[in-house]
Amino acid sequence: xxxxxxxxxxxxxxxxxxxxxxxxxxEAGFAVTxxxxxxxxxxxVRRDGQPATLAGSNCHPVIxxxxxxxxxxxxxxxxxxxxxxxxxxxxxxx
Numbered sequence: 001x002x003x004x005x006x007x008x009x010x011x012x013x014x015x016x017x018x019x020x021x022x023x024x025x026x027e028a029g030f031a032v033t034x035x036x037x038x039x040x041x042x043x044x045v046r047r048d049g050q051p052a053t054l055a056g057s058n059c060h061p062v063i064x065x066x067x068x069x070x071x072x073x074x075x076x077x078x079x080x081x082x083x084x085x086x087x088x089x090x091x092x093x094x
Contacts (some may be wrong), residue, residue, distance in 0.1 A: 004092035041087030
């Protein structure tokens with residue numbers, strides 16, 4: 001299993017991403033980074049096993065050039081990502 005996964009989301013399609021999380025001298029965590037430089041394509045992140053949706057319940061927004069960071073609580077984490085545009089992303093141990 002990878003400690004970082006990068007790709008581009010398909011518009012209007014939820015995508016699950018799983019990464020291995022390693023504690024670096026503290027609590028293990030992960031980050032989802034929206035790699036758009038112009039601020040377009042908000043990514044919605046959900047980590048409770050349900051698919052992410054546009055502005056849905058339990059979904060956290062990540063605007064362009066920003067990251068969503070969160071404790072992992074285990075040695076791997078699976079997140080669901082959704083965007084209404086083709087949006088480049090990275091999910092990684094943090």
